[in-house]
Amino acid sequence: KNQVEQSPQSLIILEGKNCTLQCNYTVSPFSNLRWYKQDTGRGPVSLTIMTFSENTKSNGRYTATLDADTKQSSLHITASQLSDSASYICVVTGDSGYALNFGKGTSLLVTP
């Protein structure tokens, strides 16, 4: 069973709207949690990284939250743009620090 679960699997929203993507994990011990954006045919690109002590991190229109007690994270996208269409992947690193545990990703489509 995967240690990182994401929801929804896919999402379609209108340009300009907000959306929130969810990530639940069971990786333990925990080192950090990252959100990546992966455009089609490209490698994942880091959006945010949070450690145990951080509960929110912003990067432009992207805001990630982390609740280490419940082992949940969310990625909120504000005022979506067509270029936000991509797969958003939640990645959790255990205490070893190097092996990344990936979720399957949420496929987001922003339509005009």
Added chain:
Amino acid sequence: EAGVTQFPSHSVIEKGQTVTLRCDPISGHDNLYWYRRVMGKEIKFLLHFVKESKQDESGMPNNRFLAERTGGTYSTLKVQPAELEDSGVYFCASSRLNRDGYTFGSGTRLTVV
């Protein structure tokens, strides 16, 4: 700085053939990682190099896969002989320090027919 470069971007080979994937990490990044994504599954860890040494290869699926990083610069991942289930996208990533931000390459899409 140049990013992580992977070659080829796509490869289609027949079952039983050999394929070698190459990854050029960002210059100065001692840590190099191989990951792969098979259809419908999440990206999974294959192995981790620190310079030319294999730090962890626990994710390598079987002995048909051989990774090398001679000289601690670029790395190759050879699949011999390839099987149908090896099809997927193989990603390489590098980082300067362990636990540091990773930079991923665009991946090599391998199709075994």
